[in-house]
Amino acid sequence: MDVAKIEEGFRKVLEGLGLDIRDPALRESARLTAQAWHDELAAGLRLPPPAMKLFPVEEGQSRGLVALQDIPVKSICAHHLLPFVGVATVGYVPEASLCGISNLSRVVDHCARRLQVQEALTDEIVRTLQRVLRPRGVGVVIQATHFCMHLRGVNHPGQMITSALKGCLQDDDALRREFMALAPGAAGR
Ligand SMILES: [Zn+2]
Structure with missing residues (x-):
C-alpha cells in the first residue's frame, strides 16, 4: 500500500474542493487521512487473514x-x-x-x-x-x-x-x- 500516493490523492481532493491546504485546520489533513486509511480503514487489504x-x-x-x-x-x-x-x-x-x-x-x-x-x-x-x-x-x-x-x-x-x-x-x-x-x-x- 502506497501511503504517499494516498496522501497526495487526499491533498488533491482538498484542492479540488477549492480549499487552502495551508489553513492550519487543513495542513495535516491529507497526511492524517492517509494514515487512517492505511492503518485502519483499509487494514484488511494489507494484513494477512487472522x-x-x-x-x-x-x-x-x-x-x-x-x-x-x-x-x-x-x-x-x-x-x-x-x-x-x-x-x-x-x-x-x-x-x-x-x-x-x-x-x-x-x-x-x-x-x-x-x-x-x-x-x-x-x-x-x-x-x-x-x-x-x-x-x-x-x-x-x-x-x-x-x-x-x-x-x-x-x-x-x-x-x-x-x-x-x-x-x-x-x-x-x-x-x-x-x-x-x-x-x-x-x-x-
Ligand atoms: Zn454507497
Missing part, C-alpha cells in the same frame, strides 16, 4: 449450532467511499472442527476493513469460514446503516440486511429458522 484456532469435536460432544451475535461491522462502501456500520450475526454447525468464538469476530473485521459492498462482504465471510472450518453449515447476516444513503441520495438512514447461508443452515428448515431468529432484523426471512 489465523484461526481450531479444536476437534470430541466424541459425544454436541454438534449443534454455534453462533455469535452483535459482531461490530465497520466498513467502507466501495461505491461512495463512505462508511457503513452495523452488526453481524455469524453461526456454523460443526462437522469435525470448532473454532475459538472470537475468531468469528476477527474474520468479520478482517473482511470488513477495506472497500466493500455489503452483499460481497457477507459472501466473503461465509466463504472464509467454509474454507477454514469445513462445517456442516454456515450462515452470516449483516444489518448495517450506509452513510452514502444517510448523507446523500435519499438522505435517510435505513438498515440494509444481507444474508448468506450454506450447507445445512440453508437446507434444513429448523436449523435455518434457529439461526435467523438470532439475527436482528432478519427473523422470519
Whole structure:
C-alpha cells in the first residue's frame, strides 16, 4: 500500500474542493487521512487473514449450532467511499472442527476493513469460514446503516440486511429458522 500516493490523492481532493491546504485546520489533513486509511480503514487489504484456532469435536460432544451475535461491522462502501456500520450475526454447525468464538469476530473485521459492498462482504465471510472450518453449515447476516444513503441520495438512514447461508443452515428448515431468529432484523426471512 502506497501511503504517499494516498496522501497526495487526499491533498488533491482538498484542492479540488477549492480549499487552502495551508489553513492550519487543513495542513495535516491529507497526511492524517492517509494514515487512517492505511492503518485502519483499509487494514484488511494489507494484513494477512487472522489465523484461526481450531479444536476437534470430541466424541459425544454436541454438534449443534454455534453462533455469535452483535459482531461490530465497520466498513467502507466501495461505491461512495463512505462508511457503513452495523452488526453481524455469524453461526456454523460443526462437522469435525470448532473454532475459538472470537475468531468469528476477527474474520468479520478482517473482511470488513477495506472497500466493500455489503452483499460481497457477507459472501466473503461465509466463504472464509467454509474454507477454514469445513462445517456442516454456515450462515452470516449483516444489518448495517450506509452513510452514502444517510448523507446523500435519499438522505435517510435505513438498515440494509444481507444474508448468506450454506450447507445445512440453508437446507434444513429448523436449523435455518434457529439461526435467523438470532439475527436482528432478519427473523422470519
Ligand atoms: Zn454507497
